[in-house]
Amino acid sequence: xxxxxxxxxxxxxxxxxxxxxxxxxxxxxxxxxxxxxxxxxxxxxxxxxxxxxxxxxxxxxxxxxxxxxxxxxxxxxxxxxxxxxxxxxxxxxxxxxxxxxxxxxxxxxxxxxxxxxxxxxxxxxxxxxxxxxxxxxxxxxxxxxxxxxxxxxxxxxxxxxxxxxxxxxxxxxxxxxxxxxxxxxxxxxxxxxxxxxxxxxxxxxxxxxxxxxxxxxxxxxxxxxxxxxxxxxxxxxxxxxxxxxxxxxxxxxxxxxxxxxxxxxxxxxxxxxxxxxxxxxxxxxxxxxxxxxxxxxxxxxxxxxxxxxxxxx
Numbered sequence: 021x022x023x024x025x026x027x028x029x030x031x032x033x034x035x036x037x038x039x040x041x042x043x044x045x046x047x048x049x050x051x052x053x054x055x056x057x058x059x060x061x062x063x064x065x066x067x068x069x070x071x072x073x074x075x076x077x078x079x080x081x082x083x084x085x086x087x088x089x090x091x092x093x094x095x096x097x098x099x100x101x102x103x104x105x106x107x108x109x110x111x112x113x114x115x116x117x118x119x120x121x122x123x124x125x126x127x128x129x130x131x132x133x134x135x136x137x138x139x140x141x142x143x144x145x146x147x148x149x150x151x152x153x154x155x156x157x158x159x160x161x162x163x164x165x166x167x168x169x170x171x172x173x174x175x176x177x178x179x180x181x182x183x184x185x186x187x188x189x190x191x192x193x194x195x196x197x198x199x200x201x202x203x204x205x206x207x208x209x210x211x212x213x214x215x216x217x218x219x220x221x222x223x224x225x226x227x228x229x230x231x232x233x234x235x236x237x238x239x240x241x242x243x244x245x246x247x248x249x250x251x252x253x254x255x256x257x258x259x260x261x262x263x264x265x266x267x268x269x270x271x272x273x274x275x276x277x278x279x280x281x282x283x284x285x286x287x288x289x290x291x292x293x294x295x296x297x298x299x300x301x302x303x304x305x306x307x308x309x310x311x312x313x314x315x316x317x318x319x320x321x322x323x324x325x326x327x328x329x330x331x332x333x
Contacts, residue, residue, distance in 0.1 A: 128172065291314050
């Protein structure tokens with residue numbers, strides 16, 4: 021069996037009377053982006069602080085690349101790239117000088133460091149600002165540089181804690197594109213966010229966390245199916261739809277169908293897999309279809325179902 025890049029189980033952390041993290045566990049493989057999706061205060065940052073060895077855990081285990089992670093595990097920490105919420109760059113230095121400084125902390129130097137710095141600047145979209153002092157950068161550009169610092173030593177696991185909070189739209193898109201690039205290159209990524217659309221775009225699997233507990237995890241489709249959500253399909257039609265509705269009710273995958281004046285609305289399991297058959301049944305019933313609209317349930321609706329509150333509450 022392929023070794024997991026990250027494996028953690030039973031993570032627990034208590035602050036006085038507050039149980040901040042309670043029995044959290046998941047794994048991440050190489051080339052996979054795993055999202056911890058939850059509102060502020062759900063336990064995301066506390067979890068990654070224990071995973072990265074910054075915070076002593078009260079219970080549970082963490083291994084990175086098969087090496088046990090503790091607060092003193094230098095060999096396991098060497099496999100990590102950690103990008104915290106707080107920006108950590110030197111304003112008096114240029115982007116390239118910041119990368120060079122942190123690269124030397126990673127024991128990189130010479131041509132290897134210069135080449136890697138150039139490569140990272142390209143990945144984060146700052147090559148054209150490489151020799152500008154970072155005090156003149158926007159908040160989004162500083163966050164992109166922060167990510168670049170975490171990438172310098174080519175970590176096996178990159179941890180990104182809410183990397184797009186408070187950034188401009190251009191930088192936000194650049195950050196998301198960078199994460200997509202890293203995943204394609206085979207890096208394991210742990211991505212915490214309270215933005216549902218980011219999790220849907222980036223993450224191969226998602227853990228929904230609330231009140232310090234993983235409420236559910238899986239792919240978007242698996243999570244949707246877990247809570248019994250269906251795709252909504254609306255067909256714009258011409259002609260009497262009664263016969264078509266009766267025939268649709270008998271199809272596998274169709275949970276419900278209703279006909280109205282000029283339309284048919286359906287609840288369908290995996291609409292994309294059944295759409296051809298649905299259209300065939302409708303047209304064979306003598307109904308012309310002029311338009312098709314499919315509305316797939318998203319992670320926001322799953323989160324609301326599992327927790328009883330909206331994602332940003």
